[in-house]
Amino acid sequence: MGKPQIRSTLALGALAILVAAGVPASAKVEGDTIVLGAAVSLTGKYSTNGKNTQDGYELAVARVNEKGGVQVGDKTYKLKVVYYDDESTPARAAQLAERLINQDGVKFLLGPYSSGLTKAIAPVTEKYKIPMVEGNGASLSLFKEGYRYLFATLSTTEFYLKEAVNLAAMTAQAAGRDPAELKVAMAFENDPFSQDIRAGVTEDAERWGMKVVVDDKLPPELNDMAATLTKIKAVKPDLLLVSGHTKGATLAVRQTAEMRVEVPMIAITHCDSAQVAETLGSAAEYFLCASQWDRSLSYRDDWFGSAEEYAQLFEATYDYSPPYQAAESTAAVLVFVDALQRAGSFDTEEVRDAIAATDMQTFYGNIKFDETGKNIAKPMVLYQVQDGQYKVVAPTDWASAKLIHPRRLPE
Amino acid sequence: MSNLLIGAVFALAAYGMALVWGVMNVVNICQGEFVMLGGYTAYFLFKAGVHPLVGIPVAAVLLFVFGWLLYRAVIFRVVDKDLFISILATFGLSILLQQLANQLFGADVRTADAGFRTLFFFDNMVTVSVVKIVAFGAALLVGAILMLFLKKSRLGQAIRATAQNARAARIMGIDTGRVYATTYALNAAICGAAGALVAMTWLIHPYLGLPYTVRSFMIVILAGLGNVAAVLAAGLGLGAAENFAGFILGAEYQSAFVFALLVAILLWRRFWLDRTRGYLK
């Protein structure tokens, strides 16, 4: 020990730390620009939806700046977002949130993609009392921790497939059957988001007295769900529920067709971001899909106009049709814009209170937070794939097509 | 029945790994990434209107070239080094390839649906999709070609000679550098073919590699190096065992079962050898 080069290398290392520490942290407001921060998944297993999230944020920022910016007090400001890549892992996300707050001096955070990552970041923002508006952490458990600085523009997990369970029960009643006779099969990915959906539907199924016959947790790296589907074929359920981000959606559609799993009603999540109707054609017919938002809905706001106009702008900018993950992210930025304008200040407490008092309509839907921070003003919709199109079939107020039941197998 | 067929694709990737391991003493961790790249080749051809079955040989040829280049650029440096160095170097390659694929192709889940039918027996209770049978057949075919190639062809004999004793082979005038490059490229080609099958049968995304690498590992350890038939049998057995575990224990323990099985197999072999004070090496 104690050799000169070790010493000098160590000294160099120490120096590097100090130099890195010396880089000045940027402030929350640089000149006439308000800096928001976000850790999004640009790489790793969530990078498709992470990209949707980032595109949603960027579109909002571009639009707001184009239309003159945000008026806070008597001055108008431009918006800017600092991004880091959380690599789809919670460990990184938590560190990055801290880095955004401590090193970049960001005072307002936008959420990451997925409930797991939001779960990792929420304790950090809570500790620093930094408001975070997120559009992609739907897990109900996030809103049971009593977080004061966390706000979500989306409907929480228990609503995702609730409508499908109710729909199954009501169709059974209409056909003169007792909903309690229905058998339900479930296959949910083993991550916070899907497991919370599972908790939600289990409750609904219990309320109707339905029997859960298959209840599998799909490992995230599973590339084949044949084992689960074999079981499902054997027990012949009346309703099959699957959730596993885009991979789960693609697998479910492809393999149910391939293995000819005959279930009268199948409801899944993420089928629009997985583009199942576009890539898998007839195999996707009559699948029910939970969605936070649809371009055909009649919401509108001053920034983007109607939902359809938002969708067109998004397509023109990014060359793909906006999945709801992008829309809810855009809405998160609009919440900040609205709250900053009403607060008329950059004080985090005042902005937090202004966010809590939000009551607005956006192209994405109405936004009003309850005391836990989740949006209670916007319902989920349920699509059915009919002739390769996503048609809203529930709730009935928004429906643009009638539910086709039972599901017929594609030939 | 269809569960058995899954193992065929694992067996393909494992052939390649056994080959490289046996001949070059290199454990190739980026095996799964070759599968992934083969899958993307087939997918893009499919998008361009080429039938995925045609994509299999094309993917194999493209990956052969890729493997050759990779050998000339990187792998030749680790051939005569410690096995552990090769594990780390190819691990580095594997995250490099994953991320490049993510940046270039996007992270979307993709599939090349070849439009094969499904066969039904016994009132739809047993289904076998034709695509899986095709995959199975292709795996057997590639295995047979490989075996013939190693037994009969001049280059195949050179590869086997190098595997037995590289120094002796060099003295006998075999260009071992070329043998290594061919072996590595051949491995990439086999994985590429497997990848095309994966794209046809299931789905592909940039991060699918790891399960294939790990399962190749297990199969090779079970079957040993240089026994193509045993590799195939182990691959099929693993595919079946895994699905059976998923069926009995629930899908959440399916992967856990596979990895626990790996540890158990190694332990069993260790205690078996321990009776004679031998050990695995």
Place this chain on the structure above:
Amino acid sequence: MPPTASRLLLIGLVVLALAAPWLAPAYRTQISFLWVMIIFALTWDILGGQMGYNSFGNVVFFGVGMYGCAVIQRDTGLDYYPALCLGMTAGAALAVTLAAVLGSGLLGLRGHYFAIATLGLGFAAGEFASGWDFIGAGSGMVTPLYPGEVGDRESFFYFLLLALTVVTFFVLRRLYSGRFGLAINAIRDDEDKAEAMGIRTTLYKTTAWCVSAFFLGVTGAAVGNLIGFIDPRDVAFAGPTFGVWMVLMAILGGKGTLWGPVLGATVFHITQELFWTYLLGWQRVALGLVILAIVLFFPLGILGWARERWPERFGHAVEERPATGEGAS
């Protein structure tokens, strides 16, 4: 080098580490992770460098410590500090027990079979944890919020992890300089001969793994609280990240030495943080290239390279025998 100089260097480093939270308060968490990385590399090197057993599964002990602590914190209903203390003790105890049980079986495997078995072990642990509802299954666990003021938490964990690093370093230095170090080095150089010489190899091997597991278990318990959210595959049993990094860091610095892992972890952590900031989206590509460069061009690590370059400067350091870069099997 006279011993006073190395002592001065050590004291200087410790002073610098103690002063860092005031010098760069915004970087406390990042430097805390540097301590974690140093512990990773140091504990991996006990088996990988000094004993010649390359393990890819050490991350299991880290995860077990993390979960053990989180369960204690959740279920005992104690206040924050008592629960954390008890949790860390329990985490360490669990990890050591596991190492003793697994070690008696797995350490009978040699060379790359050991590496592969431990790789399987790491993955299996992650998969079991994500299927087990008692510890939250795939939804993970949230550790309790730290009770103090804003910023106290960072300082608390900074000093906790710093203390752990220093203790790990000195315990290992003590161990390596005694009979234990000689015995495990003998196992690395030739296990059969070592056994023939009367060294109780199984006992030494298992003990070495237990030492490694102890520090990893305690660290895991602390890191679980530092991060605040435990995900079975990405935080606790993060084989493809933490599990492989510990190996890389030790090799980068020079395995089989005491300072090598420390140096390797420092260089690796700083490089990675810089990539992460300046190469948005491409950081993993850069990391892959760096890993390749390390193993292809510096298979002996920075210290090994320096030793080949300037052998005379290492000549009179008796305890520093040449690192065996090809130490496996």
